[in-house]
Amino acid sequence: MRTMSAMSDTNAIEIKGLTKNFDAYSLSDISFGVPRGYITGLIGPNGAGKSTLIKAIMGMVVPDRGSISVLGHEAGHLKGAFKQDIGYISDENIYYEYLSMEQMKRIIAPFYEKWDEELYRKYMELFELSPRKKIKDCSKGMKTKYSITLALSHHPSLLIMDEPTAGLDPIFRREMLDLLADYIQEEKNTILFSTHLTTDLDRVADYVTFINRGRLVFSDNKDEVMEKYVIVKGGKELLDGDIRRELLGVRETSVGFEGLACDREKAMEIFGDEVLYQRPTLEDIMYFMVKGGKLHA
Ligand SMILES: Nc1ncnc2c1ncn2[C@@H]1O[C@H](COP(=O)(O)OP(=O)(O)OP(=O)(O)O)[C@@H](O)[C@H]1O
Numbered sequence: 001m002r003t004m005s006a007m008s009d010t011n012a013i014e015i016k017g018l019t020k021n022f023d024a025y026s027l028s029d030i031s032f033g034v035p036r037g038y039i040t041g042l043i044g045p046n047g048a049g050k051s052t053l054i055k056a057i058m059g060m061v062v063p064d065r066g067s068i069s070v071l072g073h074e075a076g077h078l079k080g081a082f083k084q085d086i087g088y089i090s091d092e093n094i095y096y097e098y099l100s101m102e103q104m105k106r107i108i109a110p111f112y113e114k115w116d117e118e119l120y121r122k123y124m125e126l127f128e129l130s131p132r133k134k135i136k137d138c139s140k141g142m143k144t145k146y147s148i149t150l151a152l153s154h155h156p157s158l159l160i161m162d163e164p165t166a167g168l169d170p171i172f173r174r175e176m177l178d179l180l181a182d183y184i185q186e187e188k189n190t191i192l193f194s195t196h197l198t199t200d201l202d203r204v205a206d207y208v209t210f211i212n213r214g215r216l217v218f219s220d221n222k223d224e225v226m227e228k229y230v231i232v233k234g235g236k237e238l239l240d241g242d243i244r245r246e247l248l249g250v251r252e253t254s255v256g257f258e259g260l261a262c263d264r265e266k267a268m269e270i271f272g273d274e275v276l277y278q279r280p281t282l283e284d285i286m287y288f289m290v291k292g293g294k295l296h297a
Pocket residue numbers: 022023024025044045046047048049050051052053196
């Protein structure tokens with residue numbers, strides 16, 4: 001984790017009041033910032049709207065309302081020269097499947113002024129990717145490694161990744177997270193990546209943005225989130241209506257209950273030493289908040 005002294009006071013991405021309505025789904029009034037120089041993880045369960053939000057940032061989904069600014073430019077107008085500074089890793093295959101990785105690279109590289117052939121070769125070797133292999137013959141993991149290689153080889157200052165760890169084995173997932181940690185050492189670099197694997201964020205994220213059913217639940221410094229929320233565990237006899245109201249979500253077991261409280265200090269005042277307190281993981285927070293149904297109370 002990087003130190004606060006490295007923090008820039010500007011956001012690489014600034015989203016205000018973003019609303020997008022589809023027939024059966026809406027992104028509703030989303031506002032948050034992605035701080036420059038840090039790793040922000042975008043989390044939410046399946047169908048929460050992570051991909052739609054990332055596509056809107058990339059100018060691939062046009063919002064009905066609201067504004068999105070990326071590196072100081074309006075998202076819908078991220079054209080030409082400006083996209084030089086963004087490395088985008090989609091969760092869909094965006095390459096010509098029947099080309100080899102080398103052929104595809106020859107098409108992509110000329111678009112980038114800062115294309116670094118040496119760096120490209122370095123990553124191809126590191127990821128053990130064979131340039132002559134056709135993209136259609138690559139496994140999901142190989143395609144992700146190839147996307148990361150192309151994205152990093154033009155020295156972007158902003159890396160936007162949609163579910164980059166999905167379908168990867170645990171060894172490469174860990175290597176990839178280390179790679180991101182290296183990339184972010186360069187102070188001007190920023191990463192936004194979406195995942196529903198919260199353990200990825202436990203390892204590398206500085207900030208966490210949580211969306212559910214198209215709404216923003218919170219967007220905060222990860223350590224502050226982990227300090228603020230608390231898991232409360234107690235015996236069944238304690239679990240009355242008043243206690244339930246204090247918890248964002250409750251799971252009952254045969255002997256007792258565990259639940260999530262959003263304010264550690266207040267929880268300690270209310271529950272005293274009758275219960276046990278535990279630091280939650282991001283997965284706990286997501287689980288209880290999604291299951292608890294009190295997200296927007
Ligand atoms: N072009 C579209 N037209 C209609 N509905 C859409 C469109 N794009 C996305 N949606 C809907 O928006 C919702 C959110 O989808 P999205 O892919 O953004 O979620 P996600 O959080 O990325 O999910 P997952 O983790 O499963 O990939 C879904 O209900 C999806 O069907």
